[in-house]
Amino acid sequence: MHELSIAQGILELVEEQVRRRSLSSVEEVEIDVGRLAGVETQALTIAIECVARNTVMENARIVRNDIEGEGLCGDCGRCFVIEELFAPCPDCGSCAVRVVKGKELRVKSILSNK
Numbered sequence: 470m471h472e473l474s475i476a477q478g479i480l481e482l483v484e485e486q487v488r489r490r491s492l493s494s495v496e497e498v499e500i501d502v503g504r505l506a507g508v509e510t511q512a513l514t515i516a517i518e519c520v521a522r523n524t525v526m527e528n529a530r531i532v533r534n535d536i537e538g539e540g541l542c543g544d545c546g547r548c549f550v551i552e553e554l555f556a557p558c559p560d561c562g563s564c565a566v567r568v569v570k571g572k573e574l575r576v577k578s579i580l581s582n583k
């Protein structure tokens with residue numbers, strides 16, 4: 470399961486930060502998840518809750534920011550919302566579209582009460 474390995478990656482990152490900042494617990498973990506990142510957001514949230522058991526993240530609130538996909542047309546320069554990768558430009562039909570937003574998958578911040 471794809472989401473589970475991503476969740477594990479997030480947990481490892483959080484644990485590393487906890488060690489580095491010598492925190493005792495984590496209160497909140499904020500993650501950015503782009504709509505084009507190729508993950509099922511609901512499944513990811515469940516997977517995170519799952520891997521967080523018995524870890525420093527156990528009682529942490531998971532705040533998920535879903536980031537809209539955005540493309541930039543290389544031909545006419547139009548910026549537009551894209552629902553899926555490889556969507557052509559709605560204005561000129563060009564396929565030279567660069568994804569400028571929506572592929573994010575990262576831990577944005579870690580909050581601790583210590």
Ligand SMILES: [Zn+2]
Pocket residue numbers: 542543544545546547558559560561562563
């Ligand atoms: Zn265009």
